[in-house]
Amino acid sequence: MKFRSVFDIIGPVMIGPSSSHTAGAARIGRVARHLFGREPKAITVSLYGSFARTYKGHGTDVALIGGVLDFDTYDERIVNALTIAKEKKIKVRFTEEDAITDHPNTARIHLSDEKGELELVGISIGGGKIEVIELNGFALGLSGNSPAILVVHNDRFGAIAGVSNTLAKHEINIGHMNVSRKEKGKEALMTIEVDQNIPQIVLDEVESLPNIIQVAKISD
Amino acid sequence: MFRNVAELVELAQSKNKPISEIMIEQEMDFRGSTREEVYNQMKNNLVVMEQAVERGITEDVRSHSGLTGGDAVLLQDYMKSGNSLSGHTMLDAVSKAIATNEVNAAMGTICATPTAGSAGVVPGTLFAIREKVNPTEEQMVRYLFTSGAFGFVVANNASISGAAGGCQAEVGSATGMAAAAIVELMGGTPEQSSHAFAIALKNMLGLVCDPVAGLVEVPCVKRNAMGASNALVAADMSLAGITSRIPCDEVIDAMYKIGQTMPSALRETAQGGLAATPTGRELEAKIFGVSLDRK
Numbered sequence: 357m358k359f360r361s362v363f364d365i366i367g368p369v370m371i372g373p374s375s376s377h378t379a380g381a382a383r384i385g386r387v388a389r390h391l392f393g394r395e396p397k398a399i400t401v402s403l404y405g406s407f408a409r410t411y412k413g414h415g416t417d418v419a420l421i422g423g424v425l426d427f428d429t430y431d432e433r434i435v436n437a438l439t440i441a442k443e444k445k446i447k448v449r450f451t452e453e454d455a456i457t458d459h460p461n462t463a464r465i466h467l468s469d470e471k472g473e474l475e476l477v478g479i480s481i482g483g484g485k486i487e488v489i490e491l492n493g494f495a496l497g498l499s500g501n502s503p504a505i506l507v508v509h510n511d512r513f514g515a516i517a518g519v520s521n522t523l524a525k526h527e528i529n530i531g532h533m534n535v536s537r538k539e540k541g542k543e544a545l546m547t548i549e550v551d552q553n554i555p556q557i558v559l560d561e562v563e564s565l566p567n568i569i570q571v572a573k574i575s576d
Numbered sequence: 577m578f579r580n581v582a583e584l585v586e587l588a589q590s591k592n593k594p595i596s597e598i599m600i601e602q603e604m605d606f607r608g609s610t611r612e613e614v615y616n617q618m619k620n621n622l623v624v625m626e627q628a629v630e631r632g633i634t635e636d637v638r639s640h641s642g643l644t645g646g647d648a649v650l651l652q653d654y655m656k657s658g659n660s661l662s663g664h665t666m667l668d669a670v671s672k673a674i675a676t677n678e679v680n681a682a683m684g685t686i687c688a689t690p691t692a693g694s695a696g697v698v699p700g701t702l703f704a705i706r707e708k709v710n711p712t713e714e715q716m717v718r719y720l721f722t723s724g725a726f727g728f729v730v731a732n733n734a735s736i737s738g739a740a741g742g743c744q745a746e747v748g749s750a751t752g753m754a755a756a757a758i759v760e761l762m763g764g765t766p767e768q769s770s771h772a773f774a775i776a777l778k779n780m781l782g783l784v785c786d787p788v789a790g791l792v793e794v795p796c797v798k799r800n801a802m803g804a805s806n807a808l809v810a811a812d813m814s815l816a817g818i819t820s821r822i823p824c825d826e827v828i829d830a831m832y833k834i835g836q837t838m839p840s841a842l843r844e845t846a847q848g849g850l851a852a853t854p855t856g857r858e859l860e861a862k863i864f865g866v867s868l869d870r871k
Binding site for chain 2: 357358359360361362363364365366367368369370371372373374375376378379406409410412413414415430432434435460481482483484552553
């Protein structure tokens with residue numbers, strides 16, 4: 357079942373006009389922000405498909421930047437997100453891409469500052485639900501059917517066990533888990549789909565474990 | 577957990593509980609939350625809906641594109657003349673549905689029910705009925721759980737996305753959800769709710785998603801208006817004892833199959849229908865500042 361909660365149907369509370377082009381866009385931006393872990397100095401967004409063609413009318417641009425500024429779907433500051441970013445001296449750039457993507461509502465977000473960078477590709481699949489399909493070049497195979505978390509970690513022994521033990525302690529069952537790395541001993545990524553919503557307190561606990569760099573929730 | 581409307585009705589009947597209660601219990605189970613947490617989250621959604629309706633019927637709300645705004649106020653003023661043909665509750669529901677979608681188009685705050693483009697029908701009907709029968713807060717919160725229960729079945733067995741299934745999947749679903757919830761609030765049985773849903777959705781089958789310039793404005797705002805009126809009529813018919821000859825789940829399945837065979841030009845791509853009319857194209861060119869021959 358793709359929709360599991362009544363609040364997927366009656367909700368989200370959001371700034372209009374489109375659950376896919378506005379609320380979904382804000383959620384994609386916010387996941388990028390949470391994985392980056394801080395406010396970036398520069399944001400570059402590449403828009404594809406329907407996002408590229410209708411983003412101005414739908415406020416997809418302000419919603420994406422609002423998300424990166426850590427605004428939730430209902431935060432009224434979304435409307436002024438571009439101005440707020442400018443005031444914060446964050447460099448923002450949008451490009452409209454002609455390339456055909458698998459999903460019509462696709463955005464590629466690149467965040468950076470002097471300490472690092474992050475690149476994420478997200479798609480908005482309807483009703484405000486999103487999927488992240490790529491992170492820093494890692495392809496992610498999230499079904500979108502279950503709540504999921506992404507854990508960026510150092511490729512060291514015990515990192516995976518620590519995360520799964522923490523979830524087990526809170527009686528959260530893992531339905532699907534994928535671990536990928538680009539190089540032995542460097543940065544790696546866990547993609548974990550679970551059976552129920554994960555409370556923030558559990559995410560905080562996972563983030564405090566050794567060798568864990570960032571944690572973000574994809575959907576609930 | 578119920579997988580279709582037949583199971584939902586059966587659960588409600590066997591437990592002798594309203595559909596809203598079945599939805600609340602399932603949500604508590606899914607989230608591992610208390611009744612209070614689940615109830616309060618829905619109450620918050622109700623507050624957002626009420627604020628959007630109030631804003632839409634009292635303020636001069638205009639969208640960025642200039643395509644929509646101000647119609648909810650026009651209708652409220654017209655109702656005061658006392659000359660309306662379709663009656664106060666009907667027009668109140670219609671104007672409050674329009675109000676919600678005008679606020680949505682103007683980048684105001686709304687609650688998606690089940691999507692932003694179809695967010696007017698459920699609150700529009702609810703706040704019109706409030707004027708008429710003065711329900712308790714709990715009855716109003718339950719209205720949303722009953723709507724949600726039906727939407728939940730549609731989302732999982734068919735679709736609530738215009739890009740996937742056309743407007744019948746968005747405003748059509750919202751209309752059925754509202755009709756079912758009206759029935760429960762007015763004291764009807766779970767079975768009558770399912771008939772109201774079926775009657776409402778049957779009359780939305782085949783409705784295409786053809787938004788001008790791809791924006792959630794024309795014709796979306798007015799389709800929510802008609803959805804609200806359709807929901808009230810379907811609920812009244814069901815409460816009168818009229819039943820749907822085609823069972824609810826089969827109507828939902830028919831909607832899904834119609835959506836699958838709908839051409840892509842009529843599924844939220846702004847390539848066909850009203851979006852492709854000469855005026856639709858002209859508006860699109862004006863809004864995005866592009867020449868018509870590019871399309």
